[in-house]
Amino acid sequence: MKRTVLIVGLGLIGGSIALSIREEHDALIRGFDISEEQLKMALSLEVIDEAVSSIEEGIKEADLIILATPVLKTEQLIGDLARYDLKPGAIVTDVGSTKTRIVEQADCLKAKGVSFIGGHPMAGSHKSGVEAARAHLFENAFYILTPAEGTDVRAIIQLQNWLKGTKATFIELSPTQHDRLAGAVSHFPHIIAASLVHQVAKIEEEDPLISRLAAGGFRDITRIASSSPTMWRDILLHNKESMLQLLKSWMNEMDTVKTMIEAENANDIYTYFQDAKSFRDGLPVREKGAIPAFYDLFVDVPDHPGVISDVTSILAQYQISLTNIRILEIRENIMGVLRLSFRSEEDRQRARLNLEQEMYETYIM
Ligand SMILES: NC(=O)C1=CN([C@@H]2O[C@H](COP(=O)(O)OP(=O)(O)OC[C@H]3O[C@@H](n4cnc5c(N)ncnc54)[C@H](O)[C@@H]3O)[C@@H](O)[C@H]2O)C=CC1
Numbered sequence: 001m002k003r004t005v006l007i008v009g010l011g012l013i014g015g016s017i018a019l020s021i022r023e024e025h026d027a028l029i030r031g032f033d034i035s036e037e038q039l040k041m042a043l044s045l046e047v048i049d050e051a052v053s054s055i056e057e058g059i060k061e062a063d064l065i066i067l068a069t070p071v072l073k074t075e076q077l078i079g080d081l082a083r084y085d086l087k088p089g090a091i092v093t094d095v096g097s098t099k100t101r102i103v104e105q106a107d108c109l110k111a112k113g114v115s116f117i118g119g120h121p122m123a124g125s126h127k128s129g130v131e132a133a134r135a136h137l138f139e140n141a142f143y144i145l146t147p148a149e150g151t152d153v154r155a156i157i158q159l160q161n162w163l164k165g166t167k168a169t170f171i172e173l174s175p176t177q178h179d180r181l182a183g184a185v186s187h188f189p190h191i192i193a194a195s196l197v198h199q200v201a202k203i204e205e206e207d208p209l210i211s212r213l214a215a216g217g218f219r220d221i222t223r224i225a226s227s228s229p230t231m232w233r234d235i236l237l238h239n240k241e242s243m244l245q246l247l248k249s250w251m252n253e254m255d256t257v258k259t260m261i262e263a264e265n266a267n268d269i270y271t272y273f274q275d276a277k278s279f280r281d282g283l284p285v286r287e288k289g290a291i292p293a294f295y296d297l298f299v300d301v302p303d304h305p306g307v308i309s310d311v312t313s314i315l316a317q318y319q320i321s322l323t324n325i326r327i328l329e330i331r332e333n334i335m336g337v338l339r340l341s342f343r344s345e346e347d348r349q350r351a352r353l354n355l356e357q358e359m360y361e362t363y364i365m
């Protein structure tokens with residue numbers, strides 16, 4: 001019997017995840033959306049195999065449940081799930097742009113015999129809706145997972161396996177670190193983009209010519225102001241503390257700029273732009289986000305059933321979390337290589353030590 005996936009919220013992200021799962025798994029993909037129109041569109045674009053008429057109907061058989069709604073809704077839906085019967089061993093995840101409140105709320109699923117693992121694919125677009133969904137939307141992007149302490153490592157690996165069609169790079173962060181970093185590189189820039197647009201809209205009331213001149217840099221920096229207001233309202237409300245801290249330091253920053261201009265301090269103004277240019281020019285280009293590198297360990301493995309579960313159970317025994325596992329070059333009767341990715345250098349070294357004690361050959365490139 002085919003394994004079953006339920007996607008709740010069939011918009012840009014829910015639709016893209018569904019398409020990426022389809023690329024790698026022969027699973028039955030069912031979907032639910034409060035918008036009848038999105039649901040019909042998802043069916044006709046073959047993003048899902050079946051529509052369900054309620055979440056309760058969809059979850060009974062689901063091995064994997066993906067919540068892909070705006071984050072306040074996701075928080076509420078997790079509370080609803082706790083009142084239903086879920087399939088034992090099922091994995092529940094979300095794709096929300098914030099993590100702390102969602103992971104806290106998911107505490108209520110702990111007694112349900114399922115694993116909740118928070119997730120955030122760090123790529124997307126200002127477009128909404130299933131018609132914009134693409135299987136390769138997340139390729140080369142970071143996909144952040146925020147498992148709560150004590151989450152079964154096997155469930156994390158299973159989830160990464162479900163999501164391997166995204167071709168994203170998985171990293172694990174704590175929910176608070178996630179919200180602090182995503183707050184600065186993703187959430188706060190949306191406030192700035194919207195405020196620049198508001199500023200120009202106000203000027204337009206006096207001089208309508210301005211919007212015809214608003215091209216080039218203004219268009220680049222404000223593209224994200226065309227994103228879904230519902231989604232960004234929810235994100236700001238969820239990540240309130242980070243937003244307030246960032247607003248405070250932003251205002252200090254603007255005061256510094258104001259002082260430099262008032263004083264006509266040419267050197268300081270030059271340095272301000274030069275330092276920003278150097279930092280921006282040095283951002284990683286391959287990845288779609290600016291998150292630090294992860295730590296890979298390569299392990300030679302024989303072509304033998306059970307070898308992967310042996311490696312992962314050694315790591316689990318020493319409570320070392322993996323952020324990614326990939327099999328490289330496995331062919332019949334030939335030694336293969338496992339690439340294990342860790343969150344920190346310390347985790348990588350501990351993994352190396354313990355695997356070598358169990359006679360595995362490891363190396364770092
Ligand atoms: N848009 C982006 O670039 C990214 C968005 N995210 C996160 O992904 C989530 C979804 O965002 P998008 O797909 O962009 O939004 P979207 O607006 O394209 O899709 C959201 C869908 O959820 C549905 N929905 C709302 N309430 C519902 C409910 N109670 N039950 C069932 N369906 C419901 C809507 O009808 C809509 O079809 C959000 O939490 C967002 O923070 C994460 C990464 C990137």
Ligand SMILES: O=C(O)C(=O)Cc1ccc(O)cc1
Pocket residue numbers: 096097121122123124125126186224
């Ligand atoms: O359009 C863009 O560049 C985005 O900002 C996409 C995006 C939106 C929300 C996220 O949580 C992650 C990425």
